[in-house]
Amino acid sequence: MRKRSPSAPVARTRRAPAADRGRLRLPSQCTLATADGLRGHLTEALRNVKPVTLDARSVERVDAAGMQLLAAFVRDRAAHGLSVHIEQPSSALLEAQRLLGLERLFTEAVRPTPRAEGR
Amino acid sequence: MTLDLTQFHAAFFEESFEALDSMEAALLQLDVGAPEPELINTIFRVAHSIKGGSATFGFSDIASFTHSLETLLDELRGQRVAVTVPISDLLLKSVDVLRDMLRAVQGKIPIEAQRVADLQFDLEVAIMRKGDGAAAGAAAATAAPAAAATRRTWHICFRPFAQFFARGNDPLRMLRELAALGSIEVTADVSALPPCTQLDPQVCHLSWTIDLAGSADEAAIREVFDWAIGDCELTAQLDGGAVIQLLNARGEPVTSGPVMSGAATGPGTPALTVASDAARPPAPAASTAATVQAPAVHAVKTDAPSVSGIGDTGSIRVSVEKIDELMNTVGELVITQAMLSQLGRGLEGPFADRFRSGLDQLERNMRELQESVMRVRMLPISFVFSRFPRMVRDLAQRLGKQIELKVTGEHTELDKTVLEKIGDPLVHLVRNSIDHGIEKSDARSAAGKPALGTIHLDACHRGGNIAVEVSDDGGGLDRDRILAKARAQGLVGSADTLSDAQINDLIFVPGFSTADRTTDVSGRGVGMDVVRRNIKELGGKIEVRTERGRGSRFIITLPLTLAIVDGQSVAVGSETYIVPLVSIIESLQLKSASVSRMSGGGEVFAFRGSYLPVIRLHELFGVEPRAHELHQGLVVVVEGEGRRFGLFVDDLLGQQQVVIKSLETNYGQVDGVSGATILGDGSVALILDLPGLIRVTSMRDAA
Numbered sequence: 001m002r003k004r005s006p007s008a009p010v011a012r013t014r015r016a017p018a019a020d021r022g023r024l025r026l027p028s029q030c031t032l033a034t035a036d037g038l039r040g041h042l043t044e045a046l047r048n049v050k051p052v053t054l055d056a057r058s059v060e061r062v063d064a065a066g067m068q069l070l071a072a073f074v075r076d077r078a079a080h081g082l083s084v085h086i087e088q089p090s091s092a093l094l095e096a097q098r099l100l101g102l103e104r105l106f107t108e109a110v111r112p113t114p115r116a117e118g119r
Numbered sequence: 120m121t122l123d124l125t126q127f128h129a130a131f132f133e134e135s136f137e138a139l140d141s142m143e144a145a146l147l148q149l150d151v152g153a154p155e156p157e158l159i160n161t162i163f164r165v166a167h168s169i170k171g172g173s174a175t176f177g178f179s180d181i182a183s184f185t186h187s188l189e190t191l192l193d194e195l196r197g198q199r200v201a202v203t204v205p206i207s208d209l210l211l212k213s214v215d216v217l218r219d220m221l222r223a224v225q226g227k228i229p230i231e232a233q234r235v236a237d238l239q240f241d242l243e244v245a246i247m248r249k250g251d252g253a254a255a256g257a258a259a260a261t262a263a264p265a266a267a268a269t270r271r272t273w274h275i276c277f278r279p280f281a282q283f284f285a286r287g288n289d290p291l292r293m294l295r296e297l298a299a300l301g302s303i304e305v306t307a308d309v310s311a312l313p314p315c316t317q318l319d320p321q322v323c324h325l326s327w328t329i330d331l332a333g334s335a336d337e338a339a340i341r342e343v344f345d346w347a348i349g350d351c352e353l354t355a356q357l358d359g360g361a362v363i364q365l366l367n368a369r370g371e372p373v374t375s376g377p378v379m380s381g382a383a384t385g386p387g388t389p390a391l392t393v394a395s396d397a398a399r400p401p402a403p404a405a406s407t408a409a410t411v412q413a414p415a416v417h418a419v420k421t422d423a424p425s426v427s428g429i430g431d432t433g434s435i436r437v438s439v440e441k442i443d444e445l446m447n448t449v450g451e452l453v454i455t456q457a458m459l460s461q462l463g464r465g466l467e468g469p470f471a472d473r474f475r476s477g478l479d480q481l482e483r484n485m486r487e488l489q490e491s492v493m494r495v496r497m498l499p500i501s502f503v504f505s506r507f508p509r510m511v512r513d514l515a516q517r518l519g520k521q522i523e524l525k526v527t528g529e530h531t532e533l534d535k536t537v538l539e540k541i542g543d544p545l546v547h548l549v550r551n552s553i554d555h556g557i558e559k560s561d562a563r564s565a566a567g568k569p570a571l572g573t574i575h576l577d578a579c580h581r582g583g584n585i586a587v588e589v590s591d592d593g594g595g596l597d598r599d600r601i602l603a604k605a606r607a608q609g610l611v612g613s614a615d616t617l618s619d620a621q622i623n624d625l626i627f628v629p630g631f632s633t634a635d636r637t638t639d640v641s642g643r644g645v646g647m648d649v650v651r652r653n654i655k656e657l658g659g660k661i662e663v664r665t666e667r668g669r670g671s672r673f674i675i676t677l678p679l680t681l682a683i684v685d686g687q688s689v690a691v692g693s694e695t696y697i698v699p700l701v702s703i704i705e706s707l708q709l710k711s712a713s714v715s716r717m718s719g720g721g722e723v724f725a726f727r728g729s730y731l732p733v734i735r736l737h738e739l740f741g742v743e744p745r746a747h748e749l750h751q752g753l754v755v756v757v758e759g760e761g762r763r764f765g766l767f768v769d770d771l772l773g774q775q776q777v778v779i780k781s782l783e784t785n786y787g788q789v790d791g792v793s794g795a796t797i798l799g800d801g802s803v804a805l806i807l808d809l810p811g812l813i814r815v816t817s818m819r820d821a822a
Contacts, residue, residue, distance in 0.1 A: 036318030042529050043316050063289040068325055071307075073317040091126075099294040101305030101327055 022048055025055040030066030035051075038066070042073045049082065057088040062096040070101050078108070125595075130436070131172050132225045136218065138165045140505055142213045146207060147508040152490075154195070154354040162210070163192040167342060169217065171299040183218050184235060188213050193338070194246055209241055236435060245379040270301075273340065274331040278607045279351040280370060283323040288347050290327065296343045297642055301333015318783040341365055348372055384548070398507060407706060423525065437632060439535065442495055449485075449492050450683070450778035456485045457799035489683065489776075493534070499680075500578045500587070503527035507549055514553045521560050521571045524545045528578035533585045537657055537677055541587065544650040544661075548589040548673050549574060550644070556593030568592065584659075584701075585679060596665040598622050605631065614740050623663045627651040655810070658793075685724075686796075688772040688804060689755060692742040695804040697777055697796060702809050704756040704763065707770055711750040721820065722749065724765060726756060734816050739791065740805075744770045759809030779806060791815045 024045050024059075027034055045052050077084045086093075086106070097103045139239065142165040145158050170185035173467050188210075194200040223230035274298070279290060297303050305327055312324045331340070337355065344353055344366065353366040362652035364373045456478075463471075463478045504526050515522040533541075555564075557572035564570050569572045598619065605611040605625050617625075623633055629648040654661045658678045665671035678684075713725045714733075723730040737744035746752035746769050754765040777796035782789055782805075793808035 003356050032289075032320065039315070039318065039320055046315055062291070064319055064325065065284045066322070067291070069314065069315070069320050071325075072310060072318050073226075074307065075312070076315045096291055099291055099298060099303075100325075101307035101329075101499070102309075105307070105309060106141060113165060 013044065022050045023053045024095075025045060026059050028060040030059055030060045031061055031063045032065035035065050036071050039069055042069065046073065047078060052077065053082045053083060053085040053087050055087045056090055056093050059090040059093045064096075065099050067096050067102060071105055076105055077082055097109065128176060128225075131176060132221060132435075134223055135169050135172065138169060139214055139218050139221075141165065143211065143509055144505055146210050147512060149202055149207055151202055151204055151207060156196070159196045159202075161456065163189065163196055168193055169295050175300040178220075178224050180235065181217070181224065184213075184239055187218070187239050187246070190203060191242050191246050200245065202391060206245060209245060212238055213242065216643045270332060270334060271621070273329075273335065274333040274356045274358070275331060276324040276326075276339065276354045276356075277329060277351060278345075278353070279323045279347070281322045281324075282351050282813065285321050286350050288350055290323070290325070293343050293347065294329070297329060297331055297770070299341070300339055300343070301331050302334035303332075304330040312354065320385065320515060336476065337363060337365075349565065375489040395699035408687075437495075438458065442492075445492055446496065450487050451591075453485055453683075453776065453778050454797045454799070456481055458801065459799075464560075471629070474656070493683070494532075495680075496535050497532035498535050498538050499530050499532050500538065500585075502543060503538055504550065504576055504578075506542070510546065510572060511553060511708070519559065520553065520557055522557055523571050523573050525573055525575040526577075527575070529576075530551050531580060531585060533578075533677065537585075537659075537679075540653060540657055541675070541677065544653045544675070545576075545587070547646050547650050549576070552589060552593065552671075554589040556591040556595075558594050559672070563668065567689040585677045587677065588672055588676040590670060592670040595667045595669055595671050596623060596626065596663070598667065600627055609656075627661070668808065679681070684806065685774065686777045686806065687755070687774050688798070689736075689753075689766070690738045690772055691740070691768050691769040692744045694740070694742050695772060695798060695802065695803050696736065696740075697806040698755060698757060698766065699806070699809070700774060702757045702759055704758055706753055706755045708752075709749050709754050711748070714749050719820065724749070724754065724767070731763050731765050732816075733767050734766045734812055737767075739812070739815065739819075757809050759813055762813060764813065766812075776806070777806065 022045075024041055027038065030038060073083050089097075097106050142162050145161045145165075149155070149158055149162075149275055166185050166189040170182055170189055173179075173181035173185065191200065191206075191210075195202055195206070200206065216235055220230055220235065222228075223595060272402040277290070277293075279288070280756075283290070291546065294303070294305060306329075308326045308328070311326070313316070318324070340355055344351065347370075348366060351366060351370055352368050353550045354362050354364050356362045367373050406645075444820060458591055460478050460482065463475050466474060468660050507526070508524055511522055511524040552574050557568070557574065560570040563572060573592050575588070577586075577590070602625075603618065605622075605628075606613055608626055608631065610625065611617065627647045627650070631647070653663055654675055654677070659676050661673060661675045663671060663673050684697075685700040687700050687703055688695050688697055706724075715723055715725075715730070717723060722733040724733060733749065735744075736742070744752070750769060752767055752769050753771060754767055756763060756765050757769070778792040780796060782795050785795075789805075789809055791811040791814075793811070794803045794806045795803050796806060798804050
């Protein structure tokens with residue numbers, strides 16, 4: 001595995017209010033409309049050397065644009081040997097993964113925790 | 120990892136019912152002989168999306184039925200089957216059956232399977248009977264649900280262009296539609312996906328290969344990507360077969376057979392895309408002679424089971440409860456604001472002026488907020504009007520009359536609650552017009568009128584109200600016959616002479632009917648009184664104008680909303696009452712000379728050349744007044760149910776918008792009071808119901 005040290009030091013935590021950049025709550029809408037904002041958060045989390053957890057319980061709506069972004073994130077993390085947990089992926093997210101043929105990419109890079117019931 | 124689809128059922132049903140309504144509207148517009156291709160496309164798309172949705176949710180009966188329907192529509196679209204009256208009847212019947220099937224699934228109730236099977240058989244027969252026999256066999260074979268047995272696998276290569284997302288396309292939706300056609304195995308190609316840091320989320324970097332196993336044909340696959348023409352490259356290959364290019368490298372449709380859809384118009388131009396289509400403004404309001412049209416037909420474009428409920432058109436579906444909650448909160452805010460204003464008035468000190476100007480600002484903002492929230496509840500009356508073209512058509516056919524329905528003003532908006540309750544009265548009026556109003560063609564011709572009768576539905580804003588009008592150019596009300604019947608039924612004494620208005624009013628009397636025999640359409644004598652009662656319950660009124668031989672007009676006036684009323688607050692003793700501003704004619708101080716006492720004990724006063732009775736509010740409500748003599752207080756001249764009278768009060772307080780709180784739900788029904796409101800100082804004021812007041816007074820006088 002190539003292991004590249006992240007170019008920016010971890011200490012730059014200005015924009016993470018929860019002081020925990022290892023955890024990111026995905027918005028209820030992961031779509032083209034929200035993708036720009038989401039990309040900002042994801043690129044920030046990208047360089048975190050600690051495991052990153054994506055909290056996906058409240059994702060209600062996704063489209064291919066949103067999934068494309070998540071796929072790029074997950075792939076890039078894996079390429080750097082860094083792990084991502086997807087926590088409680090909602091049924092909308094799982095359906096999109098399956099229909100878009102991205103299941104493998106996600107499961108190989110990610111170990112999801114059991115998903116929440118009833119969402 | 121099973122996906123729980125039940126959560127999407129409600130949205131699917133709701134959208135399907137709406138889609139069926141628009142399909143029905145489009146069908147009614149369809150000209151026999153020369154159908155408009157765009158209309159057929161619209162109808163086709165509805166059938167297609169219902170099929171897709173029902174297959175996704177596992178409603179196989181509906182999917183199978185809509186499949187037959189869709190196939191027939193496809194034949195119409197390809198002009199291999201002509202649009203004839205029997206065909207359009209068949210399609211309308213299919214809409215009915217589909218609606219019932221959806222209702223049955225929704226309510227988990229059984230449906231008459233034979234009826235569905237019969238109609239599906241008729242559909243299949245119609246498909247088989249199409250023009251050219253050669254192609255017929257093959258197409259019908261793929262069309263028939265029985266052909267589902269022939270399973271095959273398509274290898275589909277789907278390469279969206281960079282601008283795919285930006286044009287409003289979502290591959291996820293297309294793949295979902297493909298999944299509805301059979302079982303799919305999807306592989307995404309992420310090789311072109313740039314690093315996350317350099318990724319432009321608006322650009323599509325993914326492409327897909329899809330293995331679709333099932334009975335889907337080429338046309339079905341094309342249909343899925345119908346909206347993406349010009350935005351992607353698409354090939355499909357049947358196992359071992361040749362590669363069929365569906366959309367070429369420029370995204371243009373490559374047609375191998377009959378042109379698939381209206382979207383594939385000019386082969387050279389990157390034809391219609393979702394984006395350009397969504398941007399197209401809705402058709403201008405059909406001003407004359409058109410049946411209900413624009414909004415409904417346009418709404419059809421909501422794709423398949425667009426699961427989220429968020430359409431492409433920038434609108435969102437919100438439950439009524441949420442809006443009502445919002446409305447309620449705004450109502451409370453209005454009360455709080457009124458309370459603050461009242462406090463502010465008495466305030467003194469250095470900040471009092473600034474405080475008051477802030478309050479003024481608050482009041483303006485409140486009013487705007489209130490209006491915006493109220494507008495959210497407003498829906499175009501086309502939601503009600505849209506059911507009439509079908510009804511008129513069916514009834515006219517059954518009664519052997521020729522009737523054209525004219526609809527205008529269908530974009531007029533009114534409160535959802537009012538809208539829901541106005542449907543039945545309108546149905547009744549239209550039915551009456553068809554049954555009693557419009558004469559048979561020969562009678563019309565004999566009277567020198569065009570054989571084709573016209574019923575006109577119209578809606579418009581009039582002051583703070585909405586006026587809805589049902590008019591016809593039929594025979595009009597028969598004054599003499601009504602009077603004779605009323606006398607025979609003992610509703611009018613044989614010696615009484617009545618004005619025209621009073622005679623017209625007789626048709627609203629319970630039990631009154633002039634129909635010589637009862638039909639299943641109308642004539643049972645229950646109806647017009649119910650119509651009037653329903654309209655009154657909405658705070659509206661109905662009047663009729665008629666001309667013998669020329670037709671009649673029923674004019675319904677309705678309030679814009681039921682939640683808020685502009686009121687004049689009046690003081691009686693220590694109590695405050697609200698009089699709806701719309702019913703106030705004027706307020707005046709009487710001179711003792713202008714008041715006369717009647718022999719029966721009532722009081723009247725002279726007002727513009729006539730004498731009006733006085734209702735003393737304090738007597739009616741048992742309040743100790745400040746003024747006992749009429750000339751000491753004020754008289755508010757009001758009108759209720761066409762009758763004018765004076766309300767005797769102590770003082771006028773001010774005009775304000777008040778939020779109506781139902782007395783019936785919070786306490787109980789009180790005659791003469793339509794509701795209550797909370798005033799700025801926190802006290803409760805009763806809102807007067809003027810027609811009710813008249814009733815109470817006359818009952819009291821009679822006792």
